[in-house]
Structures are given as structure tokens and as C-alpha cells.
Amino acid sequence: MRVNNIPQAFPYQGSKRKLASVILACIPKNTRRLVEPFAGSAAISVAAAWNERVDSFWLNDAHSPLMALWNAILNAPLALADDYEKIWTAQQGREKEYYNAVRDRFNRDSQPADFLFLLARCVKAAIRYNRSGEFNNSPDHRRLGMKPETMRKNILMVHEVLRDQTMLTTGDFRAVLRKTRKTDFVYMDPPYQGVCKNRDNRYAKSVVFEEFVKELNALNERQIPFIVSYDGRTGNTIYGEKLPESLDLFHSEIFVGRSTQATLLGRSHDTYESLYLSPLAVRRLGDIPRVLRENESTVQLLFD
Numbered sequence: 001m002r003v004n005n006i007p008q009a010f011p012y013q014g015s016k017r018k019l020a021s022v023i024l025a026c027i028p029k030n031t032r033r034l035v036e037p038f039a040g041s042a043a044i045s046v047a048a049a050w051n052e053r054v055d056s057f058w059l060n061d062a063h064s065p066l067m068a069l070w071n072a073i074l075n076a077p078l079a080l081a082d083d084y085e086k087i088w089t090a091q092q093g094r095e096k097e098y099y100n101a102v103r104d105r106f107n108r109d110s111q112p113a114d115f116l117f118l119l120a121r122c123v124k125a126a127i128r129y130n131r132s133g134e135f136n137n138s139p140d141h142r143r144l145g146m147k148p149e150t151m152r153k154n155i156l157m158v159h160e161v162l163r164d165q166t167m168l169t170t171g172d173f174r175a176v177l178r179k180t181r182k183t184d185f186v187y188m189d190p191p192y193q194g195v196c197k198n199r200d201n202r203y204a205k206s207v208v209f210e211e212f213v214k215e216l217n218a219l220n221e222r223q224i225p226f227i228v229s230y231d232g233r234t235g236n237t238i239y240g241e242k243l244p245e246s247l248d249l250f251h252s253e254i255f256v257g258r259s260t261q262a263t264l265l266g267r268s269h270d271t272y273e274s275l276y277l278s279p280l281a282v283r284r285l286g287d288i289p290r291v292l293r294e295n296e297s298t299v300q301l302l303f304d
Ligand SMILES: C[S@@+](CC[C@H](N)C(=O)[O-])C[C@H]1O[C@@H](n2cnc3c(N)ncnc32)[C@H](O)[C@@H]1O
Pocket: 012, 013, 014, 015, 016, 017, 037, 038, 039, 040, 041, 042, 043, 044, 060, 061, 062, 063, 171, 172, 173, 174, 189, 190, 191, 192, 204, 205, 206, 207
């Protein structure tokens, strides 16, 4: 598996880029179509395409500016890279006012290159909207955002591996799941449950635990294989609710690293993220993948 130098579509908080090697090992080789109803920056689909593990992809997200950005990556990558370069270069020497001006323009016109610039420049590449639905995250003053030549390289590589075999949709995850077929394999990474309360925003209703469980149950009944990244824990503190036993999922914890916050407070707590495999996913794989059975030090090596 090629785990190094996997391109990144764009900076995105919550990206599963660092866990791609482990999660990819849970997607059967020669999968016909990988479906990501909560795509974000689609780190797992990009990694699967980079490794030629999957024939085609369906990327969906409820956030429409994000899917407009995906549309530009797949259908007009050169124009997107050129626009990003122009916007990025023009910030120099007046970074703060310039960021605010681009943010105002994005809140008015919602153009993909502006959104890309905001993601590259804002604190933690996180999307935050205020009550009136305006993007309001502040710039990270320590850096100028990904350099245009690096952004161009990433955009073109992601375009190259996904362009002819990817379907894009914008909307709620439930509409996607209901249209999946038996030959699909679904990877779900819903908004993180634990750290902040899920609030409805202009683009998406929060994902309600009971409704999510109901959809997973329906996938089991319809015999659609799936894996889910869900809760996590640092030391003994668990974030989010565990998925119920009734779904008959295989639960594993992936070692992510040491919590920087805990280290600062003088505690050393390791952070884990949960990964759940549906019974049919395990059967399709032939067994539980080796990476989920190893002890944590071996899994850690995979990230080096
Ligand atoms: C944790 S992120 C996914 C990150 C992704 N795995 C990656 O590698 O970048 C969750 C995504 O779910 C989207 N989302 C939130 N509510 C949704 C809903 N009801 N239906 C579909 N997508 C939703 C958010 O916009 C966000 O992009």
C-alpha cells in the first residue's frame, strides 16, 4: 500500500488523512464503489484512489460550498489553482484586512477559490458559522496558508486520481444511504460527537445519534457493507456515545497519538479513535484486518 505522499485535496479539520493507512486496510481490494456520505476532504477516498483500490467513488456532504469546491477540483482544477494563487499572492503585507475582505466576499458570493483560501488560512482549517450563517472563523496569524505551488500540485494530483470515476452530491447523509447498492462499500465519518455539541447550522442538521443508528441498522438489513469512524477517547475520557451492540459491529480502537492538551497539563494520555466494521464488511474482507488486531505500538509504527 502506498501510504506516503498521498495528496491532500485541501486542509480540513477532522480529516482522516493520518489514519488513512489503517482505514484503507478495512476496505476490500477491488471494491466497485466507495461511498462517503460525510465526505469533507474525503481523505479515505483520495487514499483509496491513490492506491487504485476502488473502481469508483460517490462523495457527498451537506455543506454546499464544500461540494462546490470538490466540483472545481474535479472539473476545473487549473482555474481553481490559478485563482488560489492570485488570492494568496495578493494578501502579502496586508494579511489581516485582506483575510476579512475575502471572508466577506465568500459570505456574499460563495466562490470555491475564496473558500479554499479561507480553509488554508483560518485557525485549524475549521469551518465555523455564526448565528446568521456567515463564515466567521479567524485567520491563523502564524502562517500564510498553503503555498500556491503546493496547493496546485495537490489539486492536480487529486483531480488526476478521482476525475473520471467520481460522482458528487450535496445533501443529507440519509438520502445517500437509501440509494446505496449491494455492490457499494460505505465509509462514514460523521461530525465528531464528543468535543463540541453538534449544532444545526445553515447547511446541515446535526446528526442525531438515534437516527444515525437507525440508518446503520437499515444498511445491515439491506446487506450493504460499511465502516464507521465514530467515538474516541483520551485516557479514560470517552468522547461520544458508543454504537449499540444490537448492530453487531466489530469495534476497534486506533491509536492516534498523545493528547497535546493532556501533555501540557502534565498528564500523559493517549488518544484513540474508534472504528466500527459491519458484519458484512468483515465477511467481505475475509477476516478482521491485521492492523486492527495488532497491539498499539505496531499500529503506531504505521504512522511514522
Ligand atoms: C468529520 S467530517 C468528515 C471528514 C472527512 N472524513 C475527511 O477526511 O476530511 C464530517 C463532515 O460531515 C458533514 N456533515 C454534517 N452533517 C451532515 C449531514 N447531515 N449529512 C451529510 N454530511 C454532513 C460536515 O459538513 C463535514 O464535512
